[in-house]
Amino acid sequence: MAIRLVVDTNVLIPGGEKDEETIESIKEFGSLLPEVARYEEVMIYLSAEIIKEYQLVPAKLKKLKEQLPRFHRFLDKIIPIFYLYRKKRCRSISLEKYIELKLKFHVIETTKLNYDVVNEFINDPEDEKFLRLALALAKGGEIFIISVDRESLLKLDVKKLCKRYREAEKIRIYKPKDFVERVIRPLLESERIS
16 A cells, blocks of 8 residues: 655644644654655655745754754755756656655646645645645545645645545545554554564
8 A cells, every 4th residue: 555645845844833742743754754664655746836845945944953853854855856856747756866765756747736726625825736736646546635734724625625526535634643643653553563
């Protein structure tokens, strides 16, 4: 079973103006995601718009004083590589030769992201890119959006979205903490048992 993710930019920065519980849940996500990737295929999907927003992350991470989780420590190395693949064609990116993470990344072609979701489904135009990407990917199976945005993505009325876009039935939106508890921990526990 492949774990297919769209990761909101706010999950890439375990600090800033977030409350302590949110910061800790982002850190736990960043620690356990590489661990689960040792046993299951983990694919993080990107678009040109998301890569552009991700470009701001390394500078924000450098301002954080505390030790970063494994996933977050490598972002300053891998985000510049994403930038090379931001062009319009779909492309998988293998980073194992650059970093010691088994996570996989895939950039989706911009022309495949033709969903109108701003205002009707989410109130923050900055989050549109994550939802449009998830909708395009949902045609191929279950997709998880990971976010800590309580005012937009986490408030999404999925039933209403499903009425307009049937593929939305396969979208799951989780805070990092909930994703860890519902998806990552059960997978890690089943691996330890077997």
